[in-house]
Amino acid sequence: MNTKKIGKIIGDFALPIMLVALIVFFSLMSPAFLTPLNLKNILVQNVHVAVCACAVMIIMISGGCDLSIGYQMSVAAVLVTKLISVNGWPPYLAIILGIALCSLLGTFNGYMGIKLKSSTMIITLGTMAIFQGISYLISGSKTFHNLPDSFMFLGQGTVFGFIPVSVLIMIVIVVLVGFVMGKTAIGRKVYAAGDNPEAARLAGLNVSRIKILSFTVAGVLVGISAILLAARSGSADSGTGVGIEFTGITACVLSGVALKGGEGTLWKVIVAVFVLGVLANGMQLINLGTYPQFIAKGVIMLGSLYLTSRNAQ
Amino acid sequence: MDNVSISFEKGEVHALIGENGAGKSTFIKTLSGAITPTSGTIVFEGKEYSHLEPRQAIDLGIAVVYQELIQFEAMSVADNIFMGVKDEEGFILDDKTRVEKSRELLKIFDCHVDPATLIRDLSIANRQIVELAKAIVKKAKVVVMDEPTAAITMAEQEKLYKVVKQLKESGVTVIYISHRLEELFIICDRVSVLRDGQYVTTCDIKDLTKQDMIKYMVGRELTNAYPPKAPHSDEVIMEVDNVSGNGVHDISFKLHKGEILGFAGLVGAGRTELMHVLYGAAKKEAGTIKINGKEVNFRSTADGMKAGIGLIPEDRKFQGCFIDKPIFWNNSISCIDTLTKAGVVDTKAEMKLAQEYKERLKTKTPTLTQLTSGLSGGNQQKVVIAKALAALPEILIFDEPTRGIDIGARYEIYLLMNELAEQGKAILMVSSDMEELLGMSERIIVLHEGHQSAELQKQEFSQEKVLACASGV
């Protein structure tokens, strides 16, 4: 009984334990790791990943899967930066349009999933190609830069001289998503729709609407993430954000978000994002080559899964 | 279902019976709004509806406890009870109050699980109680229960009967579906019978006998529920000596060729667990198993199969067969290696095998390429049995062979078991249906909390005796 309990605690807190272990390890290996500058770097570098992971989590909990997130980001990033740098739009207007477009793309994914009665993983494999095309149509394979400071402030600015604006935005979003998913009726309904759609239907819930709405909200988050990323690097092209869906899905799966839907805890997802982030940062500080980094990343992921699955057994 | 008209009165317990495929499930699904009827009307408290939406049914006060318990597995008891209850949810949820309210509700049913527990960690009986609590929260006026006692223990059944009485006393109409005709006499007021999607009759229960009900359901007289069987030989095929593992301890018995050996016990007594040890699906920790006098130690189910054991698992849909695959596919999967030429599956041989078993087991199906999911419960079970037989076993384990199968098809399964035994195969049979166990077995081994509490010979058989041993008295 006692060992069982310990096992459960280890299972529940596998990721925080892993995170602490990584931090301790890298602090011992590199004096530069545990410095304010580096910690800020880790935060700032993972802001867009964390926001995206929130989107991935919502979709996965609702029982879906979105492989097109990377290109949604790409579309939003090139659209916003092009409108600002080439067409001279005021940043706030471009940002609103970019986020609105992203939520539309997300809604389209969700709607197609319901309409075609097919797995959203396959649907988004298709829409991914569509969004890729849209992104290149907008960008014409060009890179957009020369963005005004007011835009860059979102990704590079600080308040009170040391708190990065992007990190604040991330915290607000994470708290908001955590609150909605954990404490509100609508959040609970998303879990219900993913857990057992038939039970949800029989409980009088409008499952289709809930699923589509999940994609819409995720789209908004993806749009925000795209803007944070573009503002951070001060430029965007059609490659911006591509591949982020895999980091997001990896973080979610690592943290125990069920592939079949209905299960997942936001704080664990965020911790998983930072496990991956600390790993990438720390491995550079101790100057590990690229190839060993790939291997280390895989080993850490399997290790976390081992700790989590001990609980399930 | 075709042209069925039944009226239910307020505050009665109304049984709905019929063989599988008679249309009971379809009928209740139209009540809950899960499906839309093509014609006809539903009149509820004087108001007429052409069909109901799930939301509408809930608002009217119709609650259904489905047999397969359509629930949110990964969500808490409290969430399951309150999901979709309108006046209980604002924008922000008050989990504390929900948990407290749930606790109060469950107390009505004498159930003391923590409302924060996840549904998937609950026993079947408790999950049913959660569904009933849901019905109360939604102020249901009609509660439909689809085979609530199919998968729960005797003690839990008693509790359930009490709950049904409580509901009735508070003026709720209960529509009760069951294959266990005996229990209807305990709790029901009236009985309606469906057959092949048609309405047959409605009677007061006091005017009926069990024989009458069977007659109405099957459409003919079924005189003998259990076919007679030739006695077994004295040749021992399997000898189990002090076997422990997988939660069972010190089990010993001998199994003869041509014998049907029954295993009785309450849910959780370790019957299925024992079968898994014997088959190689779970690890044996101590003791010896001999087959034909030779000691065996299974490291896997492949070893068990090679030694000549076949398993017909209790969960037909998820363990017994590949439900989304055609009949022939299921039939050949357990012996697919013998049906290949240079590693390529010989489709002709595969179809021949399937045809052979279809004829032997009298499986009713239009074609062999029919998906198993499209068959009735009895025919699905035949597919499972064919799959096990195709590996040419000498010992067959039947775990709950007739669960969820209607009376007519049951009889065919019984005949089949006898036939197999008479061909010299030995059968181990686990069943929670006491009558079936007493009717089919030649000896019964009773388990109680993982230990062997008795071995009963045919002449000692009685429900009371088995129950006493199973409860450890």
Add this chain to the structure above:
Amino acid sequence: MKKFVAVLLTVVMALSIVACGSNGSNEKKSAAFVTFGLGGDFFQMLADQFKAEYEAIGWEASYADGEFNPTKQIEAAENYIAMGVDVLYIWAVAPEAMTEVVKAAQEKGILVVAFVAPIEGADATMVSDEAALAADLNKLAAAWIDEAFADAPDHSVPVAVFTCRTAETGVVQGDVILKIEEYSQKAKFVMEVECADETQQTGLSKMENLYTTNPEIKVFLSAHNDLGMGINAYFTSMNSPVTDYSDMGIFVINGSDATAEAIKASTEGKAPLRGTVMTGSVTDTAQEMVFVGTGLVDGSLSKGHVQQAGTVFVLDQTIDEYIANGTVKGFTADDLTK
């Protein structure tokens, strides 16, 4: 009757095919380009310019997205063979995988030009020596370091090299750039920063991390333009730890338009990215492609011709010319040290 119609139809069809064939010989000549891939500024610009240059001399021209994938490239090449183009350019991802398709093209009388990556049996090869280009980058950087830090002791100016070793070019050029000390008297090679991909975001993140451990490094070299742009983005961002770039330098290979703008900004002290070397501008390269293709067709170039691309240096002295003309003429490595 039916038979008659059938025969008639066959005859008409046969005639029309012959007519088409004779017509075809009168048609314009055509060239096609199987690209490495189109994801990125440079690739797309080159493909578009290729098309434009050929169309300017009255040829038909088209290109296909190689998608960085040998299989896709083979498919694209096969399509062009079926179309019967006159000259086919292939920038092979995996040259050894393309030899068969080259043979098939030649059997159809199509002239094949291997672009950048040499393919066995091709009619002509256009190479830019990757290692030589990296060496030119080192010369460019060395010239600036040795001049800017003329008073510093030998091998005292810390230099970091950002590499991406997931493709062969990156490995070859990276290994040359690591030897910066052999080119510069003042440079001190401190470390190699390996990146898993060559995006600007990665360059930015890696630079952020590097600054926590090695803020003393002043000079950054990379074979990858986007990594260099990421480093530049870090130092020009709002919370950059550095605002005076006079003692800083970033040098990259194959800069884009955005790189040119950064170099222009560096001349005004607003950015640390000071220079880039490239295998000719996009226009130069496209014109060279046309030169080789037309030369093969009219016989002025012999089979097996190897076209060596020259290096274009873009730095403070040449940036205005580059921005105005899209290329720089007559500036060689020898001019750097003057």
